[in-house]
Amino acid sequence: MPSKPSKDLHTFVNPAPDRDYTIAIELPEFTCLCPLTGQPDFAHITLQYVPDASCIELKALKLYIWSFRDDGAFHEAITNRILDDIVTACQPRFARVLARFNVRGGTYPTVVAEYRKPGWQPPPPVVLPIASGSSGG
Numbered sequence: 001m002p003s004k005p006s007k008d009l010h011t012f013v014n015p016a017p018d019r020d021y022t023i024a025i026e027l028p029e030f031t032c033l034c035p036l037t038g039q040p041d042f043a044h045i046t047l048q049y050v051p052d053a054s055c056i057e058l059k060a061l062k063l064y065i066w067s068f069r070d071d072g073a074f075h076e077a078i079t080n081r082i083l084d085d086i087v088t089a090c091q092p093r094f095a096r097v098l099a100r101f102n103v104r105g106g107t108y109p110t111v112v113a114e115y116r117k118p119g120w121q122p123p124p125p126v127v128l129p130i131a132s133g134s135s136g137g
Helices: 058-066 075-090
Strands: 011-013 023-033 040-050 054-056 094-101 110-116
Touching: 023 054, 023 058, 040 075, 054 058, 054 075, 075 094, 075 110
Parallel strands: none
Antiparallel strands: 011 054, 023 040, 040 094, 094 110
16 A cells, blocks of 8 residues: 555745635545444544745645544544644645534534634735626626
8 A cells, every 4th residue: 555644744934924815625535433333433624724935745745634534533522632733734824624524323513623822813805895787797
């Protein structure tokens, strides 16, 4: 097997460290184990972060996500651990992990964990007016 799961998150230098921008990564194939039954839990994880000096390398992130396949943990613990590991690896200005777990016992749990670097404030949102009379095409 050419690749193996790994808890190592690698980073690279942010190419635009003077700008706040958001990186959003969808991870639709997350799996872990229920700590009570040992049955598999499946989730769609969304990672969103505003990088500071470094960014998360995608192949390392995929191997990191794969490394949870045989771990037994509650949804809340897994979501917060992923956030903590992302923050440790790249020290972002902001990070959010949204974990949408598949149905289990008739419920669809979603867990959201966020981190904000002390002193960082997001830029104000830009609201653009909608042009009237234009069909756009």
